Amino acid sequence: MKYIDEYRREADAQKFVAAIQRVVTQPWTIMEICGGQTHTLIKFGIDRMLPERVTLVHGPGCPVCVTPLELIDKAIAIARRPEVIFTSFGDMLRVPGSGDDLLSVKARGGDVRIVYSPLDALKLAQRNPARQVVFFAVGFETTAPGNAMAVWQAKQLGLQNFSILASHVLVPPAMEAILGSPHNRVQGFLAAGHVCTVMGYWEYEPISAKYRVPIVVTGFEPLDLLQGIYMTLRQLKAGRAQVENQYTRAVRREGNLPAQKLIARVFEATDRKWRGIGEIPRSGYRLRDEFAAFDAEQRFDVGALTAQESPLCIAGQILQGLKRPHDCSAFGKQCTPERPLGAPMVSAEGACAAYFSFGRT
Amino acid sequence: MDQQCPIPISDYPHITLAHGGGGRLTQMLIEKMFVPSFANPALETLHDGAILETPGARLAFSTDSFVVHPIFFPGGDIGSLAVHGTVNDLAMCGARPLALSAALILEEGLPMEDLWRVVQSMQSAARAIGVPIVTGDTKVVERGKGDGVFVNTAGIGVIPAHIHVAPTRAQIGDVLLINGAIAEHGITIMSVREGLEFETALRSDSAPLHDIVARVLDAAGEHVHVLRDPTRGGLASPLNEIAAQARVGIRLDEAQIPLEDPVRGACEILGFDPLYVANEGKFLAIVARERAEQVLAAMRGHPLGARAAIIGQVVAEHPGKVYLRSRIGGMRVVDMLSGEQLPRIC
Numbered sequence: 001m002k003y004i005d006e007y008r009r010e011a012d013a014q015k016f017v018a019a020i021q022r023v024v025t026q027p028w029t030i031m032e033i034c035g036g037q038t039h040t041l042i043k044f045g046i047d048r049m050l051p052e053r054v055t056l057v058h059g060p061g062c063p064v065c066v067t068p069l070e071l072i073d074k075a076i077a078i079a080r081r082p083e084v085i086f087t088s089f090g091d092m093l094r095v096p097g098s099g100d101d102l103l104s105v106k107a108r109g110g111d112v113r114i115v116y117s118p119l120d121a122l123k124l125a126q127r128n129p130a131r132q133v134v135f136f137a138v139g140f141e142t143t144a145p146g147n148a149m150a151v152w153q154a155k156q157l158g159l160q161n162f163s164i165l166a167s168h169v170l171v172p173p174a175m176e177a178i179l180g181s182p183h184n185r186v187q188g189f190l191a192a193g194h195v196c197t198v199m200g201y202w203e204y205e206p207i208s209a210k211y212r213v214p215i216v217v218t219g220f221e222p223l224d225l226l227q228g229i230y231m232t233l234r235q236l237k238a239g240r241a242q243v244e245n246q247y248t249r250a251v252r253r254e255g256n257l258p259a260q261k262l263i264a265r266v267f268e269a270t271d272r273k274w275r276g277i278g279e280i281p282r283s284g285y286r287l288r289d290e291f292a293a294f295d296a297e298q299r300f301d302v303g304a305l306t307a308q309e310s311p312l313c314i315a316g317q318i319l320q321g322l323k324r325p326h327d328c329s330a331f332g333k334q335c336t337p338e339r340p341l342g343a344p345m346v347s348a349e350g351a352c353a354a355y356f357s358f359g360r361t
Numbered sequence: 362m363d364q365q366c367p368i369p370i371s372d373y374p375h376i377t378l379a380h381g382g383g384g385r386l387t388q389m390l391i392e393k394m395f396v397p398s399f400a401n402p403a404l405e406t407l408h409d410g411a412i413l414e415t416p417g418a419r420l421a422f423s424t425d426s427f428v429v430h431p432i433f434f435p436g437g438d439i440g441s442l443a444v445h446g447t448v449n450d451l452a453m454c455g456a457r458p459l460a461l462s463a464a465l466i467l468e469e470g471l472p473m474e475d476l477w478r479v480v481q482s483m484q485s486a487a488r489a490i491g492v493p494i495v496t497g498d499t500k501v502v503e504r505g506k507g508d509g510v511f512v513n514t515a516g517i518g519v520i521p522a523h524i525h526v527a528p529t530r531a532q533i534g535d536v537l538l539i540n541g542a543i544a545e546h547g548i549t550i551m552s553v554r555e556g557l558e559f560e561t562a563l564r565s566d567s568a569p570l571h572d573i574v575a576r577v578l579d580a581a582g583e584h585v586h587v588l589r590d591p592t593r594g595g596l597a598s599p600l601n602e603i604a605a606q607a608r609v610g611i612r613l614d615e616a617q618i619p620l621e622d623p624v625r626g627a628c629e630i631l632g633f634d635p636l637y638v639a640n641e642g643k644f645l646a647i648v649a650r651e652r653a654e655q656v657l658a659a660m661r662g663h664p665l666g667a668r669a670a671i672i673g674q675v676v677a678e679h680p681g682k683v684y685l686r687s688r689i690g691g692m693r694v695v696d697m698l699s700g701e702q703l704p705r706i707c
Contacts, residue, residue, distance in 0.1 A: 001622045004629065010616075013689035043634075045691020107375050116557065116631075222689045337699035338385060339372060359682065359694020 007221030008044075016226035017049050023233045027053040029185050030232050031178070031321050033171060034192035035062030035349025036220050042354040044222045054233065057185070057321035058354075060174050061192050063139040064091050064347035065319060066274045069307040071167045072097035075136055078165065078300045079105045079112050085128060087121040088136035090114045091347040096340055098307040118150035118164070125154070125162035134296045137164040142194045144168050144285060145259035148266035151287065151294045163296040166287060169272055171195050172203045173283035178320055179211040186321055188232040190218040190225070193247035198263075200255025204243045212241040219247040266291055275343055276309070276316030313342035318351055325355040332356060383593025383639075384698030388602070406527060407606065409453040409590065412520065419522070421456035423447055424515035430508055432479065434553050436546075436565030440482030442641060443512040445569045446592070448490055452574040453588045453644065455526045456518030458490060463514050464498040468507035479510060490569045492516070523583055530586035531607035536653035537673040538646045540573060540666040541566070542619040543596060547639035548627045557631075561623035568642030573663040577646055580659035587647035594698050595637040599645065600683045601697040613673040613685040613695065636685075637698045647675060 032038055038058045041047050047056055060066055076097050079086035086102070093102040093112065106112040111131075115121050118135050125133035137147040147164060154162040171192060178184055191204055196217045204215045214235035218228030228246040235242060245251055263285070272284025287295050297303045309315075312330045317323040325331050325344070335341040337353050344350035379386045396404060403411040410423030425446045432439040448458045463483060467476065487494050545566040552563055570590065578585055587607075589599045596618075604611045620635055628635045642665060648656045653671060660666030683695040 001625055004625070008688045010688065010690045043693060044687040044689050045693045046689070047691075049689075049691050103377060103379075104375065107377050114555075116555070222687075338379075357694075357696050357699070359684075359696065 004221070007223040009223070012223055013049070013226055016223065016230055020054070020226070020230050020233060021051050023230065023237050024051045024053050025237060027055065028187055028233060028236050029055040029057060030188045030190065030229060031057045031059045031186040032190040032218070032225070033059040033061040033175070034195070035065065035347065035351070036194070037190060037192065037218065037225060038062070038351050038354050039349050040220055040222060040225055042358045046222060046225055050229070054229070057324070058318070058351035059321060060274065060277065060319040061140060061171065061195075062344065062347055062349040062351070063143070063169065064095055065315065065343040065350050066169055066277065067092070067095065067138045067167050067343065068273045068275045069097060069309055070305050071165070072101070073305050073307050074297060074302040075165055076100050076102060076105055077302050077305065078134055078296060079110045081132075081300065083132050085111045085113060085124055085131050085133045086136070087113050087115045087124065087133060089116075092136055092138060094340070095343050095346045118147050119153070122150045122153055122159070122162060125159050126157070129161060132161050132163070132299075135164045137166040137168065140169055140171055140192070140195050141199045142197070144263045144267065145198060145256070148262045151266050151291050152262065154294055155291060163294045163299050164287070165296040166285065167272070168267065168285035169274065170269075170283050170285070172207060173280050174274065175207055177277070177280050177283075179207070179213060181320065183322055186213070188214040188236055189216070190228045190232065191215050193217055193219040193224070193251060196247065196251045196255065198256050198259050200253050201243050201245060201251065202253055208241050208243050214241050215243045217243070217245045217247050217251050219250065274319070276313070276319050278316070310341045315342035315344050318344055325352040328352070382698060384598050387594070388697065406529075407602070408527060409450040410456070412454055419520040421451045421454035421518045421520055422515070423450035423454070424513065425450060426511060426513040428508065428511050429550060431553055432475065432509055434565055435549055435563060437567035437641075438479060438482050439510060439512055440479035441486040442567050443514045444483050444486035444490065445567050445641060447514040447516040448492060449570045449590045449644070451516050451518035452571040453526070453590050454518065454520060455524035455574075455578060455585070455588065456520045457575065458492040458516055458518045458571055460493055460495045461487060461514050461516040462496045463494050463512065465500070466507055466511040466513075467499065467501045468509050469501055469504040471509050476510065479512070486569070490571060521578070524578055524585070525583060526585055526588045528587055528589070528603045528606040531603050531609050531647045531675050532586060532649070533609055533675055533677045534650050535586055535647045535675040536650050536671055537611065537613070537675065538648065538653065538656055538660065538669060538671050539619065540644055540660045541642075541668040542621045542624065543591070543640055543643060544620065544624050544628060544635035544638035546641040547595070548624050548633070550639075551631070552627060557627070559623060559627055563623055563627065566640060566642035568665055570642065570644050570665065573660060573665045574644065576659045576663055577656050580655045581648050581652040584649040584652040585646060585656070586649065588644055590644045591640050593639050595635070595639060596645070597636045597683065597695045598697045600695070603647070604683050605681045608680045610676040610679040610681070611673055611683045612676050613683065615685050615688050617670050617672045619668045619670050633702050636695055637702055
């Protein structure tokens with residue numbers, strides 16, 4: 001199958017593994033930002049093909065994982081309302097809030113539906129004028145254009161029954177938060193290819209220069225990751241710290257300008273709380289005031305809800321690369337994919353779930 | 362008589378869809394609630410059907426309920442699926458189907474025309490197999506209390522004297538085969554249900570396996586150790602069950618597992634692992650190594666086995682676990698399905 005098979009050839013993978021072995025002269029620690037990359041690394045067993053001196057730590061780029069607990073509680077409060085059709089991407093449904101998850105709300109009769117695009121939620125709103133359709137708009141820069149488009153179209157159509165519960169987060173401020181921490185041990189980054197497809201990679205150049213850290217924009221197929229790891233290690237060995245682009249088939253330096261324009265039209269930067277990490281300044285998007293009518297938090301008056309995390313869960317340290325899933329005392333015991341304590345155990349992209357499902361115990 | 366529910370209420374006060382998904386939660390219901398409640402030797406083998414010894418014959422007995430939505434889908438419908446499903450469960454015991462029962466639960470308001478189509482489909486599927494539907498039942502529930510039509514079938518079959526297939530018979534050194542490409546039923550239903558449109562048409566693989574299984578048994582007889590149809594829960598869940606019951610390791614070779622491009626593409630787009638997606642016309646055979654090529658040839662000589670392949674082996678290492686050698690040569694564990702597969706965000 002085109003665009004897949006050529007990135008999964010064993011012979012080519014072995015060549016990269018050999019090249020990586022040649023370039024590794026001392027221990028290095030690399031963080032892959034995106035949960036999709038974590039998933040590929042574990043699913044294809046890449047972590048076990050690398051030399052022991054290369055440590056991969058798994059970054060915060062799992063939208064399901066970093067969505068704050070109180071936002072899940074807000075989603076659940078909204079989804080329980082009889083007039084609401086609550087729509088979401090599939091993997092948000094199993095994320096535990098303080099008590100419940102959205103699947104349980106569905107099991108007890110709430111109208112919770114999986115959609116594949118926010119525009120499908122918009123269509124639902126048009127077809128069900130007597131119901132309130134809410135879309136759970138989480139994600140990084142990757143999903144922001146689609147969500148912006150849905151709100152934009154809703155406004156053009158004058159829809160009164162569509163809103164989004166928004167919790168967009170942004171990669172560059174999170175990278176700075178990790179690099180600025182006194183506990184940081186990340187020496188190089190694989191930047192998230194799909195985020196860069198939208199945003200480009202010029203934003204990473206000042207970060208790379210300021211913290212003297214190599215950043216390689218990397219795709220999601222096995223060979224993409226092996227090449228991205230190789231390019232990062234090559235920079236580390238040479239003492240370089242630059243932004244390089246492995247994912248040239250999808251990413252340009254400036255990114256997707258029409259998408260960026262649409263995002264800027266609908267959203268504005270805001271301080272955002274990250275689950276397990278805390279508040280990071282200007283690390284998220286919220287709806288601009290002129291689109292406030294489409295803000296579900298205001299429409300359903302759930303803005304004041306707050307929540308407490310499970311004290312057992314060390315998701316925050318995992319998402320910052322300070323600990324790995326099996327360092328957690330609850331891993332595989334009190335916390336499993338069926339009964340997750342924290343969000344990294346929920347999504348296929350969460351580091352804990354990837355470790356659990358693919359036998360990294 | 363005041364026994365406590367074995368599944369702590371605090372964990373699961375309600376049934377969720379994942380309890381019927383064929384994965385870990387289904388297994389928990391079976392192991393913690395059903396098996397201890399109904400305890401008996403025939404049940405405890407946890408096979409696709411029970412094997413009953415009677416004077417002069419060994420009988421296989423199995424039942425299955427069908428709740429698929431939509432009831433008509435590319436490649437089949439709930440009627441043919443219900444006939445195939447139970448015939449296949451019998452075939453997985455090594456049995457030739459003798460007779461089926463059919464029970465229909467109909468929702469008030471179901472178009473008579475739809476019922477007629479379902480019944481005709483059951484009739485033609487049963488006739489093609491040569492198995493009579495000899496008894497049945499009909500119930501109607503109020504509008505809104507059902508999903509159009511639910512079908513239950515049960516069946517009995519006769520197991521030839523020299524055939525002994527059971528999950529516990531998987532032995533170190535055995536070879537694992539499958540009769541064709543995986544994940545077709547689950548992805549087809551998913552795409553119809555969710556209104557997903559792909560460029561290529563997807564079709565369910567729903568098919569009766571009794572005949573191809575008979576060819577395999579003719580080719581290798583007692584050297585066929587385990588037969589299993591990987592329906593809900595995909596390949597991953599039954600292989601985990603077999604590994605656990607036989608206390609052996611199973612090693613899969615991803616590059617050898619047949620997968621058609623349209624299904625593969627759909628799985629890539631949705632973020633689904635095809636190892637966890639349902640099949641309705643596929644079976645796994647674990648056979649003695651020296652008969653593997655004969656079994657492969659027998660499968661390939663049948664219309665339902667053109668893409669049959671050897672996809673793995675039974676090993677001494679990691680007993681109870683299933684490992685997969687990925688396309689690029691890395692190794693990972695293939696665990697049982699946890700919950701339902703949910704489409705990813707990005």
